[in-house]
Amino acid sequence: MAGRLGESTMGDVLRWGAGGSVNFAGGFPDERLFPMWHVQEAMEAVLTRHGPQALQYGSAQGAEWVREAVAGHLERRGVLTSPETVLLTSGGQQAIDLVARLYVDPGDVVVTTSPTYFAALELFEAAGAEIVTVPLDERGLDLDRLDAALGDPRAKVCYLITDHQNPTGISLPAEQRPLIADLLRRHACHLIEDDVFGDIAFEPPAPPIQRWAPDRVSYVTSFSKGLSPGLRAGVLAAPADVIGKALALRENTDVCPNTLTHAVMGELLHSGAYHRLLPRLCARYRTRRDALLAALDRHLSGRAHWTTARGGFFTWVTLDAPADVEELLRTAARSGVVFLPGARFRRGEKNGGERAELRLSCARLDPAEIEEGIGRLAGLL
Ligand SMILES: Cc1ncc(COP(=O)(O)O)c(C=O)c1O
Structure with a gap:
């Protein structure tokens, strides 16, 4: 077993x-x-510029100026988004959890690759989902198997890590990405596209699947690998209705993102330090x-x-x-x-x-x- x-x-x-x-x-x-020194400098800049507000409760969606900086970062990555359709989360993990809570009911099928990230599997199983897997290797996904799996009427959600996958390191071939978007549309299935390793790239990655089906994809990323996981700076970029519902859920769990650490992340994006x-x-x-x-x-x-x-x-x-x-x-x-x-x-x-x-x-x-x-x-x- x-x-x-x-x-x-x-x-x-x-x-x-x-x-x-x-x-x-x-x-x-x-x-x-x-980047210890840069984080320290950004922290000082945030405290100086925003004063005590930097330590106050903030907007449940995340401060607008931080969402603007994040939307700019996501656009560089090839994601179609805007500050209005970005929700700042406590790490990528919370973003996955919020979408799973919105979409997955007991008895539903979640389609994913075999192998995949264990903590996402556990989260879907905890929601009562049956996991159906599609083989993944260096040639990418078996698209016929994906088509068949998404054809199950109980399959509401698909979960994929498009680039530098945990655990295999595999990136889905560029040519498969629009085809996967077509399958999502044909089967009216929602994709949770996990890109938390997207920024750690040794060569430019192809655009994420979200680019071909922004209405069907909840795109998840975080600054845990490129900056620091302790900041818990995560991102959900999703259709407006998904953001609206996820916002309501988040208000009941942790009220708002960590205003201070998200401001530090926003400052590092805004100043260009992160990309340098x-x-x-x-x-x-x-x-x-x-x-x-x-x-x-x-x-x-x-x-x-x-x-x-x-x-x-x-x-x-x-x-x-x-x-x-x-x-x-x-x-x-x-x-x-x-x-x-x-x-x-x-x-x-x-x-x-x-x-x-x-x-x-x-x-x-x-x-x-x-x-x-x-x-x-x-x-x-
Ligand atoms: C594939 C994948 N998704 C999500 C996460 C969670 O990331 P975060 O630390 O941003 O919550 C991890 C953490 O290692 C991961 O490997």
């Missing part, structure tokens, strides 16, 4: 991180790359991805194959021979290297747990640690 990546596994990830292991498991950004910092950040993550690919080549060539991510943090490794990956993890942890078993990102598939797949994140590792970790792992296979 596919394992669940609940609190206990997140606990494992944190413990492993503290234990001196070479940690390929966590999906956290590297805190050594957080991003290329250097992406170059650092790219160096780590390259080091991981080189280490895999050196140590596992002929014994495994893996994805080449065009951005984000993740590489998906499939061992050529069958293996008990949970057992491999236990052995590896004793040898000082940890990763996440791929089966934890799969649902609703027979044999999902028997595939020999590993998710590796190199986001917080230096090239020398990556080489050391992959060498240790290869020694166990």
Whole structure:
């Protein structure tokens, strides 16, 4: 059975991180790359310019000037939007949750890829949804299977991570994006398009699916990977009726976004600092991805194959021979290297747990640690 990546596994990830292991498991950004000085400067600018209002309750949708800055950022990314159809959320996770609460009732089907981001799976399952999956590989989605899955009258919502996917690192091919938009329209299905890794790009990504079906897509992103997850600066860009209903839900949960940290994010967008910092950040993550690919080549060539991510943090490794990956993890942890078993990102598939797949994140590792970790792992296979 596919394992669940609940609190206990997140606990494992944190413990492993503290234990001196070479940690390929966590999906956290590297805190050594957080723009401390820029955040401090932006915080001072916000407090000076807005005074005590910066610490007051704010608009439930998010301050208008911040939404304007965010809409400009999304337009650069290729999203069709305006400040009126942007809702500032507590991370991308809250945006996904709000749309799921609007669209998913018990017994509904949520269509997604296999594999996909575990916390979204858990959120849809908690809403009582049945998860139906469509295979994903480096060629993209199986569009015939997607068509069939969306054809189920119970399928109201589809959830896709278009670029630098968690857990595989895969980006959907540019040519599939308008075709997916056509399928959404044909089957009257709503897409939650998760783009939280969109800004961590090693080459320019294609525009998101939202561009071809803005009336059918709730586009989700955040500044958790490009800036800092602690700011909890997330974004929902969606049709006006979805924003209106999501706003009502959010007012009942956390009243309004964190006015101070969202203002800091807005200031970094407004001043241009975010876009000036991003290329250097992406170059650092790219160096780590390259080091991981080189280490895999050196140590596992002929014994495994893996994805080449065009951005984000993740590489998906499939061992050529069958293996008990949970057992491999236990052995590896004793040898000082940890990763996440791929089966934890799969649902609703027979044999999902028997595939020999590993998710590796190199986001917080230096090239020398990556080489050391992959060498240790290869020694166990
Ligand atoms: C695919 C995906 N979506 C959403 C999130 C949640 O992001 P945030 O920290 O902005 O809530 C994550 C976090 O790692 C993620 O990997």
